[in-house]
Amino acid sequence: MALKIGIVGMGGIGNTHAGVYQQDELAQLVAVCDVKKERADEAAAKYSVPAFYSLQAMLSAMPEIEIVDVTTSGYENGSWHYIPVMEALSANKHVLVEKPISNDVREARDMVQLAGQKGLYLGCNLNHFFTKPAARGEQLIAEGKIGEPVYIVHKMGFNGGQAAYAGPGAERWKRPYSHLKAFLAHPFSVLRHFGGDITHVQAYLNKPGVRKTANDLMYSINSVHVRFENGSTGYLLSQRGDAMFGLGGWWSFEMAGTKGTFVIENCVEKLYFWDADKPKDSMASPTPDEVLDTGIKDFGATFPARIHAFLEDVSNGVPPELLRASGRDALATLEYTFAAIRSFEEGGAVVRPEALPNLHGDITRPI
Numbered sequence: 001m002a003l004k005i006g007i008v009g010m011g012g013i014g015n016t017h018a019g020v021y022q023q024d025e026l027a028q029l030v031a032v033c034d035v036k037k038e039r040a041d042e043a044a045a046k047y048s049v050p051a052f053y054s055l056q057a058m059l060s061a062m063p064e065i066e067i068v069d070v071t072t073s074g075y076e077n078g079s080w081h082y083i084p085v086m087e088a089l090s091a092n093k094h095v096l097v098e099k100p101i102s103n104d105v106r107e108a109r110d111m112v113q114l115a116g117q118k119g120l121y122l123g124c125n126l127n128h129f130f131t132k133p134a135a136r137g138e139q140l141i142a143e144g145k146i147g148e149p150v151y152i153v154h155k156m157g158f159n160g161g162q163a164a165y166a167g168p169g170a171e172r173w174k175r176p177y178s179h180l181k182a183f184l185a186h187p188f189s190v191l192r193h194f195g196g197d198i199t200h201v202q203a204y205l206n207k208p209g210v211r212k213t214a215n216d217l218m219y220s221i222n223s224v225h226v227r228f229e230n231g232s233t234g235y236l237l238s239q240r241g242d243a244m245f246g247l248g249g250w251w252s253f254e255m256a257g258t259k260g261t262f263v264i265e266n267c268v269e270k271l272y273f274w275d276a277d278k279p280k281d282s283m284a285s286p287t288p289d290e291v292l293d294t295g296i297k298d299f300g301a302t303f304p305a306r307i308h309a310f311l312e313d314v315s316n317g318v319p320p321e322l323l324r325a326s327g328r329d330a331l332a333t334l335e336y337t338f339a340a341i342r343s344f345e346e347g348g349a350v351v352r353p354e355a356l357p358n359l360h361g362d363i364t365r366p367i
């Protein structure tokens with residue numbers, strides 16, 4: 001039976017989610033909500049569902065709602081997530097929340113803890129690895145074709161350059177760590193998806209002269225070096241429209257192991273695989289042994305794929321620790337983000353991210 005969904009926050013992304021639910025047989029969109037009346041009304045007319053102007057009103061009027069999808073935004077694109085998520089969980093609803101789970105790591109810890117206590121699903125729209133290239137990468141790892149992990153290099157951000165810079169932008173972007181907190185959930189989620197937990201973080205942040213001249217507070221260039229629990233290393237470079245990304249585009253990922261290497265280009269588009277067991281000229285640019293060209297160019301394809309996975313997991317009643325892109329996974333990305341901030345503030349010190357809550361049973365945090 002289709003799960004009944006109410007969406008909170010009818011901006012661009014809330015509308016994207018609404019369109020996805022209307023196309024997915026596992027979902028029935030039954031209500032929309034926005035504190036801006038005109039946004040709620042417009043969406044209600046578009047999707048033929050009732051409009052609400054507060055989550056409490058929506059939940060009181062429609063107790064049949066099973067999933068609350070929180071697509072609000074706020075400072076650093078995450079400060080308006082906490083209250084609706086906590087209200088929905090308190091009302092015993094499963095929740096899907098947009099990324100970042102919050103712009104405040106303490107709030108994210110609370111959300112994950114409450115979902116655990118209540119036995120509810122808390123998922124996050126970490127959509128960047130719900131793709132065909134990522135699925136092939138996972139398969140290569142599972143088949144032993146990557147071998148012992150050696151390194152990961154990941155570049156993700158926004159193309160641009162000096163000429164394209166248009167000033168500090170809206171209020172949510174006017175803080176030093178706006179890009180880190182709003183965006184690094186994505187690349188950290190991809191790093192962790194393929195490399196596992198991260199135990200050490202070291203960061204250097206910067207901004208180009210054009211931002212400095214404009215008194216733009218945001219550190220838009222984020223250079224982060226990590227160590228994974230499995231002993232391998234990783235490097236993440238994210239920048240927000242300060243330069244053009246070269247080969248691989250705005251989203252490139254390279255994972256190398258003792259038996260093979262794969263590269264994902266432009267998130268949804270292509271995967272290349274080089275088999276290290278097959279002899280190669282060590283000084284030449286080797287021809288890939290496999291190329292997967294999905295023919296998909298539209299990053300928007302990640303939304304239906306990720307949302308369908310959440311609907312499947314809730315419908316199937318999976319054990320909470322098997323929920324894909326869970327609140328705990330989102331918390332991990334925020335712990336890494338806050339570790340990167342601390343590292344930068346301590347002059348590039350190596351920082352160990354806070355431990356995650358246990359997967360099973362005891363949800364208390366280590367002291």
Ligand SMILES: NC(=O)c1ccc[n+]([C@@H]2O[C@H](COP(=O)([O-])OP(=O)(O)OC[C@H]3O[C@@H](n4cnc5c(N)ncnc54)[C@H](O)[C@@H]3O)[C@@H](O)[C@H]2O)c1
Pocket residue numbers: 008009010011012013014033034035036039053054055071072073074077078080083084098099100125126127182
């Ligand atoms: N996963 C992705 O690929 C991806 C891409 C872009 C944006 N996002 C995320 O999507 C979220 C939404 O982004 P957006 O650009 O649509 O934001 P937006 O600001 O355009 O829309 C948010 C809406 O939420 C409403 N709102 C805020 N608090 C509310 C509350 N308590 N109750 C009801 N309504 C409330 C606002 O009035 C606004 O209309 C952000 O968290 C952003 O980080 C995710």
